[in-house]
Amino acid sequence: MSKQIDFRDVSQMPSVAISLGDMLWNKTGSWRYMRPKYEDKTPPCNAACPAGVDIVGFMNLARVGEFEKAWRLLREENPLPGVCGRACFHPCEGRCNRGEFDEAVAINSMERFLADYGARFAKGDLGYKGKVRQKVAIVGSGPAGLSCAYFLAKMGYRVTVFEALPQAGGILRVGIPPYRLPKDVLEVEIAAIEALGVKIETNCRVGEDIKFEQLKEYAAIFIAVGVHKSKRLNISG
Ligand code: SF4
Structure with missing residues (x-):
């Protein structure tokens, strides 16, 4: 009976014989023994994702049924996976290697599934536990403002977002129709960002309801209007 050999690492593999030259002067070719070299490169899907999500990582975790871990990994780089799982034009799939064989892996659908699955954990369990840092003001609560608030809050900054409209979300709320992005999905993702300690002041137009000078008390201001x-x-016509 043949014995199955598993290599856990490329360094465990034996060197293999390969022919490097042509066979014009030596009928058997120019033989060398070489060991395969493993190069870690950014997969094309990851490279194509504007959010920089570790797609291979979360797809692999989902493949073995580790959905919560997959969701956590996804959310490390993407604070709005439920939004992206519905509204992103998924350039990652356009670069998927599998597409050359049959069709691209359904990354966008998996992102949507994981966001819906992870909604139950989303509130409050990703908070920053270290030293509290300065106050930062963010003007505008669209995707840029919310993402900035999310990453700063995870780093310990005390973030206040000023939003002119009665509800947070910016273009996600007023620009994407509900059949594409249901409002309850947006609410869950905004609530998860607020649960990190981010304050969102709605009905507060900077320059009218609050003066620019009043923002001087903040260490930094991010304008995301x-x-x-x-x-x-x-x-x-
Ligand atoms: S669908 Fe998700 S993983 Fe793909 S490009 Fe958009 S945000 Fe990135």
Whole structure:
């Protein structure tokens, strides 16, 4: 009976014979013994993701049924996985190697599933436990403002987000229709960011409801007001 050999690491593999040259002068070729070299490179799907998510990592965890770990890994780089799992145009799938064989792995659908699965853990268990840092003001609670708030809060900064509209979310709330992004999904993700200690002041337009000078008490200000004006086609009728 043949014995199965498992290599746990490339260093355990024996060197293998390969032919490096042509066979014009030596009929058997130019033989060398070489050991395979393992190179760690960024997978194309990871490289294509604007959020920098560890796609291979979370897909591998999901593959073995470790959904909570997969969700936690996903959320390390992406504070809005439920939003991205529905509204992202998934450039990761366009670069998936599997696409050359049959079709791309359904990364976007898995992201959506993990976000929905992880919603039960999302509130409050990712908080920062170390030294509390300075206060930071963020103007605008769209995806940029919320993401900035999420990462700063995880680093220990005390974050206040000022939002002119009655509800947080910016373009995610007023620009994406509910059939594409249900409002309850957005609420869960915003609540999880607030659970990190982020304060969101709605109905508070900076420059009107609060003066710019009042923001001087903050160590830094991140302006994330977005681009709310759309371009018109200038076609009559
Ligand atoms: S679908 Fe998710 S993983 Fe893919 S590019 Fe968008 S955010 Fe990144």
